[in-house]
Amino acid sequence: MGVSNKIPDGLDEVDVVIAGGGTAGCVVAARLSDADPELSILVVERGHDNYEDPTVTNPLFFLENILDLGVPNPRMMVYQGQPEPNIGNRTMVVPAGSILGGGSSINMLTYTRPQREDLDGWSMPQWSADAILPYLNKFETYHGPSSSASIHGSEGPIQVSNSSYGPTQLQGDFIRAAADLGIPEDADLQDLDSNHAVQKNLRYISPDGIRQDSAHAYLHPRLQDGKHPNLHVVVEHEVVRVLSEKDKAVGVEIRPNPEHGNGAEVQTVKAKKMVVVSAGTLGTPLLLERSGVGGKDVLDKAGVEVVSDLPGVGEEFQDHNTMLLSYYTSLLPNETYDDILNGQTTLQQMLEEKHEMLAWNSAEITSKVRPTDEEIDAMGLSEGARLLWDRDFKNNKNKPVATISTANGFIAPIADEDKDWRFLSTGSFLLYPYARGHVHITGPAIEDKIDLKTGILTDPEGFDRAMAMWLYKKQREVVRRLDVFRGEYAPLHPPFNGDSDAACKRYDGPLPPDVEDIKYTKEDDEVLSTWITNNLxxxxxxxxxxxxxxxxxxxxxxxxxxxVYGIKSLKVADLSVVAHNVAANTASMALAIGEKAADIFAEELKVSS
Ligand SMILES: Cc1cc2nc3c(=O)[nH]c(=O)nc-3n(C[C@H](O)[C@H](O)[C@H](O)COP(=O)(O)OP(=O)(O)OC[C@H]3O[C@@H](n4cnc5c(N)ncnc54)[C@H](O)[C@@H]3O)c2cc1C
Structure with missing residues (x-):
């Protein structure tokens, strides 16, 4: 069977159910089906099929997934947060892919990988860096530069390349400007060991310009080759809960996703051998809790019977805290996507024209950076923050603090007075915030409100805030040294006093090569700190x-x-299992988890993958 939006008649029992056909879920399904084509597998995905969907395969459509372009977007879902006092009572809305392929079908396609220390730090020997590198390699065919053949993969289904569009002048310009500030270029910053460098971005895009999502790379070929008759995929359906008997998972309850209007009947599918939950970092804990797997307090309050009392479910939510900033530039019209934001064209029009820019993700630079010892001394860290630095970073030169990445373009509709400008935006994010959040159910039903707090800036030592302030200053200094720099777009920057050296300004040409760093006063730092509260x-x-x-x-x-502790035959395979943060955009980790999970499950099921 291929992909269906109905549960086929008679399919009321399979060997393995996979709840969520996202980035990792598609990998697990495909590899298990290869291991034993006799094994009957059902993937249940809440979103729609992505097969040859041009809004997926053409990379530039990522813009619709991260910006509000006024176009309905059925590929995305959001998890709605609660007001958080530490960030000015803002409510975070956390988006996720809701489509076959999950995040890999909608994300911004930037390819990066974790540091060795990240993986070793999980303290699970079978998930050490040495154990995971073969899986990071297994999913990729790498077309970038590398110092060693063994560091990257050459036979995996996911192509990693520079794509067929770009690079723009920004790459060389940024690399020179960063070098002026002591941050050198590293051609392969993704070798698990390199740090404090900038890199020309590589992307989950094939050399001929097609997005590399896990459904197209892993699932669709197997659904079409006639050799995997027992691999079933049902889309537009939600897994309501995992069913268990005594201490064993035995199946799932599934309903049509009301967003797709396919009826309302809840059906049960038995899983003879295993249930794999792969619904993503927010979807998975919610599904486990609806199934009675979670902290007793949470489940009692939500009116769900406890099957396994696991207080860790839904706790320790971590993310990379980010700031988005835009700058006026002298980039050329064909070097930014701004014509879409200033109303000159639309993605749909570009599709009709088969525009070559559709193959691009606009992200030309990535980096891993950390403050120097002198910069740390100058920060005036609290005693607690200083202890954290000394313990976790000081002598651990492999550990960055942040990533500065770029997008050639603005990040919202462009105002009339700015329509002739071309913009550069930086996305700068903290890689290891100490703050933690949580996500829980508040009732037994899928549509019950969720209790989500991201926890941003809740670390009592103020370490995250101090690093965010350093990061704002550092990314701005690099951008000020670009040849294409023509000033800060003030509404997106902290509202520094107009007399201050830090005030946003516009320029007719580049700043002189010997430009000095901005000198921030105490008052500027207060403005910046408040801005971080309101914007991180x-x-x-x-x-x-x-x-x-x-x-x-x-x-x-x-x-x-x-x-899952306390329940036999229940597994989790997605980013929710990652114990401590990784210095990478997270798709590589999700794909590697999918690959390794498939090997583990195949061995347990006594089939070889
Ligand atoms: C806007 C955006 C941009 C990003 N950009 C990048 C980038 O440039 N580079 C990078 O490396 N990473 C990026 N990421 C992150 C990366 O894509 C994700 O971390 C990764 O894809 C997550 O993989 P996963 O398998 O854990 O979950 P997902 O891929 O999210 O898979 C979970 C799947 O489960 C489904 N699901 C959820 N609940 C249910 C249910 N009850 N029943 C059935 N199905 C369900 C969802 O629809 C989804 O398909 C981005 C993410 C987003 C949201």
Whole structure:
């Protein structure tokens, strides 16, 4: 069977159910089906099929997924947060892909990888960096520069390349400007060990310009080759809960997703061998809790019977906290996507014209950076923040603090008076915030309100705020040194006093090569700190809500084999299992988890992948 938006008649029992056909879920399904084509597998995905959908395959459509372009977007869903006092009572809205392929079908396509220390830091020997590198390699065919053949993959289904559009003059300009500030270029910053450098961005785009999502790379070929007759995919359906008998998962309850209007009947499908939950960092803990797997307090309040008391479920939400800033530039019209934002064209029109820019993700630069010892000394850190720096970063030169990345274009509709400008935006994010959030159910039904707090800026030591202030200043200094720089777009920057050296300004040409760093006064720092409270945001890279750990005492939800504690035959395979943050945009981690999970499950099911 291929992809269907109905549960086929008679399909009331399979060997394995996979709840969520996202980035990791598609990998698990495909590899298990390869391991044993006799194994009957059902993938249930709440979003629609993505097969040859031009809004997926053409990379530039990512713009519709991150900006409000006034076009309905059925590919996305949002998890609605609660007001958070530490960020000025703002409510964070956390978006996620809701489509076959999940995040990999909608994301911004930037390819980066974690640091060695990130993976070793999970303290799970079977998930150490040495154990995971083969899986990071397994999913990719890498077309970028590398110092060693063994660091990247050459036979995986996901192509990683520079794409067929670009690069623009921004790459060389940014690399020179960063070098002027002591941040050198590293051709392959994604080798797990390099740090404090900038890199020409590589992308999940094939050399001929097609997005590389996990459904097209893994699932669709197998659904069409006639060799995987027992691989079933049902889209536009939600898994309501996992069903268990005594201490064993035995199936799932599924209903049509009301957003797609396919009826309302709830159906049960039995899983003879295994249920794999792969609904993403926010979807997975909510599904487990609806199934009675979670902290007793949460479940009692929500009116759900406890099947396994696991207080770690939904806790320890972590993300990369981000700031988005825009600058006036002298970039050329064909070097930004701004014509879409200033009303000159639309993505639909570009599709009709088969415009070559559709193959682009606009992100030309990525980086991993950290403050120097002198910069740390000058920050005036609190005693607690200084202890954290000394313990976790000081002597650990492999550990960055932040990423500065770029997008060639503005980040909202462009006002009439700015229509002739071309913009550059930076997305700068903290890689290891200490703040933690949570996500829980408040009732038994899928449509019950959720209790989501991202926790941004709640770390008592103020470490995250101090690093965010450093990051704002650092990214601005790099951009000020670009040849294409023509000033800060003030409404998106902190409202520094007009007399201050830090005030936003416009220029007719580049700043002189010997330009000095901005000198921030105490008052400027206060303005910046308040701006951070009101602007630091989630960054789409959530992890940690069903943490993998050696025991439940330390908040563990799954063991090293991804089995949920206290319930047999119930597994989790997605980013919710990641125990501590990674210095990477997170798709690489999700794909590697999918690959490794498939090997673990195949062994348990006594089939070889
Ligand atoms: C806007 C955006 C931009 C991003 N940009 C980048 C980038 O440039 N580079 C990068 O590396 N990473 C990026 N990421 C992050 C990355 O894409 C995600 O971290 C990764 O895809 C998550 O993989 P996953 O398998 O854990 O979950 P997902 O891919 O989110 O998969 C979960 C799936 O489960 C489905 N689901 C949820 N609940 C249910 C249910 N009850 N029943 C059935 N199905 C359900 C969802 O629809 C989804 O398809 C971005 C993410 C977003 C949202």
């Amino acid at each position: 945001a989630q960054n789409w890279h959530g992890i940690g809500t069903c943490k993998m750990a050696a025991s439940t005492e330390s908040g563990g939800v799954v063991d090293g084999d991804l089995g």
